[in-house]
Amino acid sequence: MTDKPLVISCPLPRTLPLIFAPDRLAELHARYEVIETTDEDLPGLPDAVLSRARHIIGQPPLDTATLARLSALRCVFNVESNLLNNMPYDEVFARGIHVVTTGAVFALPVAEMGLGMALSLLRGIHSADADFRAGTERWGGDGNAGMRQLSGATVGIVGFGDLGRALGRVLTGFRPRLLVHDPWQAPSVTRAGGAEPVGLDALLAQSDVVFVTAAVTSENAGFLGAEAFASMKPGAAFILLSRAEVVDFEALMAAVDRGHIRAATDVFPQEPMPADHPVRGLEGLLLSAHRAGALDSAFAQMGEMVLEDMDLIDRGLPPQVCKRAERETVARMRSRPVSVN
Ligand SMILES: NC(=O)C1=CN([C@@H]2O[C@H](COP(=O)(O)OP(=O)(O)OC[C@H]3O[C@@H](n4cnc5c(N)ncnc54)[C@H](O)[C@@H]3O)[C@@H](O)[C@H]2O)C=CC1
Numbered sequence: 001m002t003d004k005p006l007v008i009s010c011p012l013p014r015t016l017p018l019i020f021a022p023d024r025l026a027e028l029h030a031r032y033e034v035i036e037t038t039d040e041d042l043p044g045l046p047d048a049v050l051s052r053a054r055h056i057i058g059q060p061p062l063d064t065a066t067l068a069r070l071s072a073l074r075c076v077f078n079v080e081s082n083l084l085n086n087m088p089y090d091e092v093f094a095r096g097i098h099v100v101t102t103g104a105v106f107a108l109p110v111a112e113m114g115l116g117m118a119l120s121l122l123r124g125i126h127s128a129d130a131d132f133r134a135g136t137e138r139w140g141g142d143g144n145a146g147m148r149q150l151s152g153a154t155v156g157i158v159g160f161g162d163l164g165r166a167l168g169r170v171l172t173g174f175r176p177r178l179l180v181h182d183p184w185q186a187p188s189v190t191r192a193g194g195a196e197p198v199g200l201d202a203l204l205a206q207s208d209v210v211f212v213t214a215a216v217t218s219e220n221a222g223f224l225g226a227e228a229f230a231s232m233k234p235g236a237a238f239i240l241l242s243r244a245e246v247v248d249f250e251a252l253m254a255a256v257d258r259g260h261i262r263a264a265t266d267v268f269p270q271e272p273m274p275a276d277h278p279v280r281g282l283e284g285l286l287l288s289a290h291r292a293g294a295l296d297s298a299f300a301q302m303g304e305m306v307l308e309d310m311d312l313i314d315r316g317l318p319p320q321v322c323k324r325a326e327r328e329t330v331a332r333m334r335s336r337p338v339s340v341n
């Protein structure tokens, strides 16, 4: 036993070497006694350990009894970073324990992927490459039927959290008219991100490109369905980056299949998708196997964020770097964490 503050670590599917660069991992061990465990084994740790734990790295399910034994706990650092409704948040907050997430690390990687998808859908980059390989390429303007520019387009972003705002930033060079629908955001916050707050119907009807970066919540499962796709402009691009559960995936496939819209998706109702799933043969749908956020450089930022906030909390200050779970929404989040990093 040492007199260093104690950290319980159970970050699966992440690992400490994934989220801490070697020098940062050394710093973590220099500053803290680190007990590595799993979600399943945590409640079985002795009281002598649980009662000294100041920070948890991970989001283990905690019941009231285990929470009571974690009497020195100050912060849960959720490095997955989607929140599970797996602890009595009312009690957690009543005890002044912070719950924070490192999800912002994915914002720029996802935004850049979204930008690439938009350009590829609007200019047919991926489809022209496939045609060329198949010997069916069309040269010059003949290969540009239905193609359009991103510059000056009307772009809609559904969900203007970390991902959506990062997208807004990477799009600025294209000078879009930026429409945002986010019912949980104050209009002035949306405007501060350079966007016009609008209703979902207006966004869908007016946008040339629609990005979806809304979290799944207890209220919005499948809220983008057949009607939503039908209300989009013919030939508009729909780019799904957050979670498949916010759309009716069959309806999305049908809208693409009949040629009404073109689309790209990084996320699927089942991951991995079955080998024989019709989505694999659907022309007009650009497919990406949940790769948008998962860059090594993003994962490594998590450790940096955690160390900075641990230091603030250890000095009696509030966390400033990670995003805090809010008491009003924490138990309403439904985006399932990934199982493959
Ligand atoms: N494809 C990938 O690699 C990645 C996907 N994600 C997914 O993207 C989602 C968003 O991530 P962040 O921006 O970091 O989360 P965030 O919590 O910062 O933003 C989510 C936004 O969705 C909004 N929202 C809630 N209900 C809505 C509705 N009905 N319509 C429109 N907006 C609504 C919220 O107000 C919030 O602003 C996450 O839930 C996560 O599952 C996150 C990282 C990587």
Ligand SMILES: O=C(O)C(=O)COP(=O)(O)O
Residues within 6 Å of the ligand: 079, 080, 081, 082, 083, 103, 106, 293, 294, 336, 337, 338
């Ligand atoms: O990669 C993603 O899609 C993410 O949302 C990352 O966070 P997660 O591990 O899924 O909670």
